Amino acid sequence: MSSHFLHDLLNPKSIAFYGASNSYQKFGSMLFMRVINSGFEGNIYPIHLELDNVQGLKAYKEIADVPEIPDLAVLVIPSKIILKILRECAEKGVKYFVIVSGGFREMTGNYKNTLTEEIIKIADKYGIRIIGPNCLGIYNGWLDPDENKSFNMMLTHQIGLGKFSLVSHSGTVSSQLFRDPANMDLKLGKTLSIGNEANIDLVDFLEYFKDDDETEVIGLYIEEIKRSKKFIELAKEITLKKPIIAMYGGGTRAGNRAISSHTGSMAGNAKLFDAMVNETGIIQTHYVEEFLDIASILSKPSFVYPKGNRLGILTTFGGPGALVANNAERLGLAVPELSESLQQKFKKFLPPTANCMNPVDATFDPNILNFYVKYPKMLMKSGEIDAIILIGVAGFFYDILRLQEQEGSKDMVSQEAFIEQLKDLEKVLITPTIKFSQKYSIPVIYINTQNLASTWSSKIREQGGIVFKFWDRPVKALIKICKYVEYRKLHS
């Protein structure tokens, strides 16, 4: 268990909440509702000047009335009363705060905004720590994983628990990426919106995540780095053990205009940022889908790092095989032609129309056991490739099943026998390959053009398989992962 103060802040046992009411359409009420719905079992004390009851919970007029010292106070209130409330809570003994309210330096473009300065003064005086202001707060999926309880102010949808932790200067990036979990393969541990960083900044989070067992992959959305020297030192240390993936909101004129008014960040320089990224081994991306893709691959418990950048392409789909080969080679992976002897081994099993050079194109190969298990293993054992993309993992058997059910004709092959065949198929087709993958340290990525939540994609994912619907994004993600592997080799 981490002894860092942020661990305590993220795992409060009791909360005071300012700014919730019984009108669901109010912002503070929405955040409050999420805390209640996420199953937080500690004491929750809504503070409200007029109401006796907020969303079913007894409300208190002021913090002094609360019968214990809450671990955390959440403030969703007008900025003009922030200082007063902050002082009252600090006097009561509250140590940790989330100030959601905005209207600070981002209004004036002036970092030395008086209100922010006052907050910092109070924080220093009382030794309190504050996330925000101008943020959305916290999601901590690890509050009580055994009981499936989280501390959630932000997420509107349930998402699986994993070891990806995200810290963001944008409330949206911290909270809105997860509204379609069925179409993502990402499991999430913690996500935080940290706003203007009056008193807790990125460096604090890097320090926390460095030794946090619940964090294996770190994601950052950055608008400004306040303590850049310390940040770089820490990032260098962390990336040798845990990957950091970062998106940067500044750099161009338009981007800088946006961040200066968003979090009041200073205009950034893309070249400086790129240099920092290269120096620290941070995986940088400009694209949110790529950010999520890399995070989902790296935080998959079964994922293993490739040892090099040679891609093996195993496909039943000729066109996509060609497109992957083209993109991989064009963008920086090697797609080596397989050795003559390995090609000969494949030729023993494959139909005469098949290409064995790499891509290995099994065409419409009816022997799925070969395609899913034997061929990947042959590629892995060869030592000729470092990563595999398996294209055309199409789950056609489920299409057939569906069509048989629709049709229901008596002339058809026995429905029961077919269902029996399909039972536990993933344990035959996927599990062994994942095991080989780990043994040889060769990652395998499956491409199934069905929905990620389709039966077959779900079954592959349940076995630990990494699944994408289309084939472009995993190639791009792999390239960045290989570059990171290269960095670690050079700096370890």
Place this chain on the structure above:
Amino acid sequence: MSSHFLHDLLNPKSIAFYGASNSYQKFGSMLFMRVINSGFEGNIYPIHLELDNVQGLKAYKEIADVPEIPDLAVLVIPSKIILKILRECAEKGVKYFVIVSGGFREMTGNYKNTLTEEIIKIADKYGIRIIGPNCLGIYNGWLDPDENKSFNMMLTHQIGLGKFSLVSHSGTVSSQLFRDPANMDLKLGKTLSIGNEANIDLVDFLEYFKDDDETEVIGLYIEEIKRSKKFIELAKEITLKKPIIAMYGGGTRAGNRAISSHTGSMAGNAKLFDAMVNETGIIQTHYVEEFLDIASILSKPSFVYPKGNRLGILTTFGGPGALVANNAERLGLAVPELSESLQQKFKKFLPPTANCMNPVDATFDPNILNFYVKYPKMLMKSGEIDAIILIGVAGFFYDILRLQEQEGSKDMVSQEAFIEQLKDLEKVLITPTIKFSQKYSIPVIYINTQNLASTWSSKIREQGGIVFKFWDRPVKALIKICKYVEYRKLHS
């Protein structure tokens, strides 16, 4: 109605089908099943040496027994009997063929493959036209749109009917992209897998689509261009009226290895292909998702072309606004700072924390009517931008509704009143903006991080709105569309 021969081929009134049986797991049976399930109402004559009945339909021993001359014959049979069957059908009077069977030049790497040559000879002798060999065939959604009937050998899922037509050297690209229609915003008219092009090639399809009223946007997956001079001539003519979007499977060493064994295509040169694309105004992409994104935007009936490349960003999400601004400017769109007078107009309505420079960041603006209608209109009327991305079209009201239903507390705002408020909301928030968009010829793209099939995204799409879940891909698609607009300006 098109008088091109391909129109007849795609709209047969009767079909002979070789290679279907009562075993659903056989390839030919699967294609046949789709034809039946798609509601084809003409006569279907399965030809089978042994069976009297195939999937519920009377089967015939040979084509001579069929009581009429079928418009089209589909052959899913071993290549060794292809010539015999082809002759028998031609003797019967069948004019159009789809030869699904593979094992032709792609086996030998030799274009002058004897079997292909023999097929061409027979075709020439009888004046028959053949799609394939080595293909998956046809989907024509326009067979009988009033009755919702299609001619479908390929698609496993129903997809909405539109004016995007796709022709592909890859069976996968023609058929497998559409297996998750709920997460796509693309409507499809026709898709064809044309394999080795023994007798009908890309040029034939360009000729057909040029004047085909059911085709407004053309998609191509290309491994080889056989009649390149004619192709370029036609493409130049077409792109001035209808966009052509192309992906190319060759170019790199690995890509060329793949295509040579896939369709037996000659090794390609990426630079030559790029030059051809630039000369003809074809929109090229390397990525299947981008291919689909551009196709879905351009084939949306409400879509209007931008007049230039100045992007206006209207957002409630600060971080994504910054990321869009950054990517747009970095990749080639202009993101102009709005004029002082326009900024002043926005400042009248926006909260003091809002940025009005572009991005226009409305932050957590409770006035959704302004955000959805007034602000886009202000941007459009200004003449300062050519396209708009609206970020943070979040449909939170539906989240609130869902949570209210879960909670069911009596203290909450009246559920009925709220549902009443939401009724027809899209007609208030979306429809006027789509109309302005068309009036000013300024396309609007909505970003909602919910599932595309979510209530709010669906409602926006129903009104003609273009919706993306994340913000990167529409920026990239817009850049290619703007480049195409530029080409048309220069060449019209």
